Amino acid sequence: MSGGWPSWLRRGPMENVATVLIAVGVVMLMQPLALAAFSWSFTVILTGTVMFLIVSHFPD
């Protein structure tokens, strides 16, 4: 079924990338060091979450 699907686009590794993005975004949202990181945190979390939703439908 997923014979022609590129190996780097498989569900497992892509979900890991999305998870890292969400985690980094949450850290940026709650860190006390840089307001700029806080301002960009939502974009990072949103990207990670949308990516997670999409890649969870990719083949294993």
Place this chain on the structure above:
Amino acid sequence: MARSTPIDRVAHRAAAATPPHLRARVRGISDRAVAWVFIAPTIALLLAINIFPLLWTVYLSFTNYRANRPNREVEWVGTRNYERVLTDGDIWHTLQVTAHFVCWTLALQVLIGFTLAWLINRNFRGHGFWTTVIVLPMMLSPAVVGNFWTFLYQPQIGLFNYVVAFFSGVDPSSFSMIGSVHLAPWAIIIVDTWMWTPFVMLICLAGLRSIPEYLYEAAEVDRASPTRQFWTITVPMVLPFLMLAVLFRGIENFKMFDLVVELTSGGPGSVTELASINLKREAFEKWRTGYASAFAIVLFVTVFGLASIYVKALNRVKDR
């Protein structure tokens, strides 16, 4: 393919002999239609209670709507509310307060919860009784817990101050846990830890009970010390369960509202003002509905992202 019953065959024969516009009535409604009839009320309720308010909040977050001025013309402001939320120093501060609360409660709950589970897992007399006693705080309502801990924290009559005074020798009325800027953040951490450590303990207990005994027997044969058995068998086997507990408590504490409102109402000043308390103030005290909606969406996306990780961790535990 399901086998047709004599009644079905009769119904089909009768339907075939019936004019087309009356055929559906003779055959009756299909299984699929019956399923839809049963789940339709639930779907309608879900749409009305969950999905519609969410979509409405998303819409409001792009407007300057104020709920206390419903007749004022609503103006589309684009992403301005999001820009203001994400550059607001007060919101940044409340998220740091939330981070302090989440990190410390998680660390304490994991440490104490795992230790309790490890101790409870050994078979001893009265083990069932102690499990029930430890689990009791989790069963109470947050409003009740908040209310009686405000009494425990009273500087003059509170038991907590007397216990601290007994061990440290300080005057019990010399400090106020919920009135001090330095102590109030710790006051809410202590109460949340007291209430929710049993939950972490139960999850860890499930993890500990799932470890097969033969692993320890094999380790004994290899003459592995109890410390080595703990670090190479117990900890790795319980880790997925622990991760699950951390994610679950992390998400819950990120949304924490009731317990802290009951204890400190966000004070003194704003040292215990968590994100959800600030959100409620923006929406229902300052009546900046559009702005509060944008903040709510930021929090929602964050919790949704964390929940995605949570589901992934859950699947990993299930696969084990």
